[in-house]
Amino acid sequence: MKVDLFDFHLPEELIAQVPLMERAKSRLMVLDKQTGEVQHSTFKNIKEYLRPGDCLVLNDTRVLPARLFGMKEDTGAKIEVLLLKQLEGDRWETLVKPAKRVKEGTKLVFGDGLLSAVCTGTSDHGGRELEFSYKGIFYEVLEELGEMPLPPYIKEQLDDKERYQTVFAKERGSAAAPTAGLHFTEALLEELKEMGVLITFITLHVGLGTFRPVSAESVDEHEMHAEFYQVSEGTARLLNEVREKGGRIVTVGTTSTRTLETIASANDGKFIGASGWTDIFIFPGYEFKGIDGMITNFHLPKSTLIMLVSALAGRENVLHAYNLAVKDRYRFFSFGDAMLIL
Incomplete structure (x- = not known):
């Protein structure tokens, strides 16, 4: 299946x-x-399309203010660091710009010394492993210094960091927001509960691979990041009870969808408590x-996300x-409008 089949014209x-x-x-x-x-x-009218006994599944991941601006300790050269994944303790996988300036042993300083790091290695995709040093609690330092x-398609500065978090964000670890959840308010969630819609949460920490363009010509040549x-x-x-009673399981976002499908696919359609890494790639032909349904935003042309949506609703219907x-x-996209597929 050609990637070009998922293209469409989108005015900037x-x-x-x-x-x-x-x-x-x-x-x-x-x-x-x-x-x-x-x-x-x-x-706000989404309650008109849901029924008592339906279950909404939301991703409660919390986005880290993971972009740091600092300098090389020895030369003062400016460096930008993006935290990708915590490896062990204070050691993180990161992207660094400009990467060629940061080699193994390079020391970096952020926020007048509130945070420092040393490069302990490089990764296959050009990233850098950094080990951080600080006083106090790492996440509190990150909240103070990080952005x-x-x-990459959002050029405007965000005045309020919380507008890139869902109102139910709790578990720290994402490099990006599960943006379908940004439309919910606490009041709307309460209204849904009062009418008998069940609300539950999963966690999937969104990686930057979610924004990675599909460079392959054929869909089945693309590799997903875990x-x-x-x-x-x-x-x-x-979720098993909802299914048994005839209720609909409606995921909020592609992240919740990929999580539930990872588990259901491995357990003959049943759900179990589990954790791990998923690189599931859902595109048309997937069962x-x-x-049963999904709330999602409008996605990039030729992206893995529009392929997932097309698997659920049909490519021609989606386009x-x-x-x-x-x-x-x-x-369109992260701060854009929403689509409900049922």
Whole structure:
């Protein structure tokens, strides 16, 4: 299957650069995955499309302010560091710019010495392993010095760091937000609970691979980056009960979808409490075993995310809906509008 089959024309001005003042006032496109029928609404009205006994599955990962600006201790040359993954203790896998200036043994300083690091090695993809030194608690130092690692297509500065976090973000570890969850407010979640919709959480720490373009010509030549997930025994038990009682499992975001499908695929459609690394790649032809519907944002052309959405709702249905979204001036990507697929 050719990657070009998932291309569409997207005017650059439709890429949302800033979040809306009110989360739930984003637009909502509702796509019938069987017929391709499209309805237009507002996200705060999502309760009109859900039923008592349905279960929403949200990703409670919290984005690290993982972009650091510092300098080489010996020369004062400016360096930018992006934390990717904690390896062990205070040792992290990172991306460094300019990477050629940072070799094994290079010492870096951030925030007038509040944080320092030494390069302990290089990785296959050109990254750097850094071991950090600091006083106090690492994550508190990071909150003070770090900036949010916004996707490369967002050029505007983010005034409020919390607008790139979901209201239910809890488990630190992501390099990017699970953006479908950004539309929810605490009040909206309470309204859904009151009408009988069940709410549960999984964790998947989003890696920067989520923004990596597909450079292969054929879909099956693309390799996914692995991301860490965790599902509790309680959540697994709830999801199995929902399925047994005829309720629908609706994931919030591609991250929650990939997590549930990883577990359901390995357990004959059943859910179990589990944690580990997933590199599952979902594209048309995949048979879903864990979910019935999904809330998601509008994704990049030729991305693995639009391929996943196309696997659920059909490529032609999705591309038709995306062309309507362009025509109707929907806002795209991380800070953009939402789609509900049922």
